[in-house]
Amino acid sequence: MFTGIVEELGEITAVEPLADSARLAIRGPLVTEDAVHGASIAVNGVCLTVVETRDGIFTADVMKETLDRSSLGALKAGSRVNLERPVRLNDRLGGHLVQGHVDGVGTLISREPGERWDVVTFSLPEDLARYVVDKGSITVDGISLTVVEATKDRFSVSLIPTTLDLTTLGHKVPGDPVNLEVDVVAKYVERMLGDRVAP
Structure with missing residues (x-):
């Protein structure tokens, strides 16, 4: 379990494609200082298991389903990633x-720079729209954010200077x-209400 408060902006140092997976090497001196084999670290919001650590770099295996269902498949050496x-x-x-556990992949649609923060709009997969509400919580690349406005196919968030400086966003x-x-609370509520909730 994580909180969505990014601890460190890491960097992919290598991507090793395997038959049905990939092994990522990720530089993150802070998150590796107490990491051991089998520990969990969230990488852009995806919980990965540490295989080994050395000199501030950890490796993790990513199965094909995760590569297909998240943005991790687009990472390459030099890519910056959020770590927690x-x-x-x-x-x-x-x-x-x-x-x-990533529910879907969105796309950054637009960003409106302000004097102190940016308002950023992302696409929202149709099957996730019912869980996203104005002033509710959402995790974007592992970052806990408050939704400014949500529609059936997009949502916007406001990013403060700290988020702009210390994360991939x-x-x-x-x-x-x-x-x-x-x-996740929204999904559990829907499940408990069962047929009483219209899809």
Whole structure:
């Protein structure tokens, strides 16, 4: 479980394609300082398992389904990525509950620079629209954000200077893909209500 508060802006140092997967090598001195084999680290919002660490770099295997269903398949050496270690039970929950399970991929549509922040709009897959509401929570590339406005096919967020400086969203341009994870609470509520909720 994660919070969507990015700890470190990492960098892909190598991508090794395998038969039905890929092995990523990722530079992240902060998140690797206490990482061991089998530990979890969220990479652009995708929970990955550490295979090994060395000199501030960790490797992780990514199966084909994850490559196909997230933006990780588009990563290459030099790509910047958001990194977060799992939350500890005694930590403050600074963002919201994030599982590291990507629900879909969106695309950055536009960004409107302001004096202190940017308003950024992303496409929203149709099957996720019912979980995204104005002033609700959403995870974009592993970043916990508050939705400004949501429609049936897009949503917007406001990015403060800290988010622009310390995450990949400060560098994304229109057309770039992003991983989306909707608020898990909304999915559980829908499941509990069952047939009483119209699809």
